[in-house]
Amino acid sequence: MKGVLLVNLGSPESPDPKDVKPYLDEFLMDKYVIDVPYLLRALLVRGIILRKRPEESAHAYGKIWTKEGSPLVVISKNVHKKVQDRVDVPVALAMRYGSMTIQKGLQELKDKGVTEVLLLPMYPQYAMASTKTIFVLAEELRKKHFPEMTITRINSFYNKKDYIQNLADSIKEHLEGFDYDHLLFSYHGIPERHIRKSDVTTTHCKINSSCCVTASPAHEFCYRHQCFETTRQVVELLNIPKEKYSETFQSRLAGDKWLEPYTDIEINNMPAKGIKNLAVVTPAFVADCLETLEEIAMRADEDFKANGGENFKAIPCLNEDEAWMDTIANWIKEWAKN
Structure with missing residues (x-):
């Protein structure tokens, strides 16, 4: 059975520094984001950046936070629902960082009987700090927890x-x-x-x-x-x-x-x-x-x-634009036919 995992960046649980700090730690300690040896990365992130950055980022998040929560998460959930309504295969949503993990997304698909996964990072252009880190983690999780699954990757869609x-x-x-x-x-x-x-x-x-x-x-x-x-x-x-x-x-x-x-x-x-x-x-x-x-x-x-x-x-991002929802659904349908 086929299924789809949409993946975006992620968000802290709240705009409070106590929630922003662990989120930034997970993000900045990713070796594909700050690609230096671990000890140097830990020194930079935990010894320098995380001393001030959580408060600064929390202030910034506070300016955009809505009653529903993080705009990125809210929009992504709405996109997920609209895409799912347009296709016949199961669609799950995950984030690279934060509580909506890729492992949870793959588990959700597995529980629905999915063995073939289309992995779609929601980034038009390929980059090691966004796309590659998703692919690497997804493959590690597949080998460890979902060996029966196969994953098809969409590297980018910048020129579709x-x-x-x-x-x-x-x-x-x-x-x-x-x-x-x-x-x-x-x-x-x-x-x-x-x-x-x-x-x-x-x-x-x-x-x-x-x-x-x-x-x-x-x-x-x-x-x-x-x-x-x-x-x-x-x-x-x-x-x-x-x-x-x-x-x-x-x-x-x-x-x-x-x-x-x-x-x-x-x-x-x-x-x-x-x-x-x-x-x-x-x-x-x-x-x-x-x-x-x-x-x-x-x-x-x-x-x-x-x-x-x-x-x-x-100019706003495409967000929940109906034509954009149709486009994602069409990519999924085309893949699911093969």
Whole structure:
């Protein structure tokens, strides 16, 4: 019997520092997130970062928390229900971090008689800190607890035509009536070394102006290429001229070389360049979360206007968009037929 496991990032149980701290510990101690030797990672995370970060993150979570709970979890649960209503095979939902574990999701499917699992990380672009860590943990759990199961993976969907159409339609809808000077595609940042580590050719990724537009097997696992390709296909559909859009990367940690240009720096500099009306879309996410709701829709908005900007529009993620729900369901149906 076939079944599906949808997986997203996760969330603390509440916006209280006592709940945020263990969540951040699990997240940041993941060797695919901070990919340094264990002792150094423990020193960085538990000796430095977790001394102040839980309080800071708790404050940020508190700004976006709803009566129903974490926006990411609430949206993901609604997506799960809507997708399940559209397909005949069992669908379960899990998070990489927090209490909604992948093990629980696989167990739920097993209890329904599932032996063939379609594992779908809810990330359009592949990255070791998001997609790979899900795949590795799922395989470890399969071997240990669910040896009778087989798992089929969806590495990414950044260039699937139906996803691109959903994204373009959503952007178009939310831009109606907003006379924007510039559309910024803000993707989640990752360290540059993650790009090189994911290069299956070991030589292609130079992180320059040419490698991401030069055909290579490396692109199957290159987050940077996949971000740029997402943008390229969307602006082509929407017929947006080159001078009216750009790409940046957000949410970096200090001390490392991360993908550039940085979202916050670029946004702060835009008003001085004559960009007074700015729209921002965040296509590394399909569900609104801390990085989209607090970092972009709140902080970036404030900073843009503080630096002379006039109008700022944060375009929501696809969330529970009905056409997007149809797309996910269609992928599942297509897989289930084979």
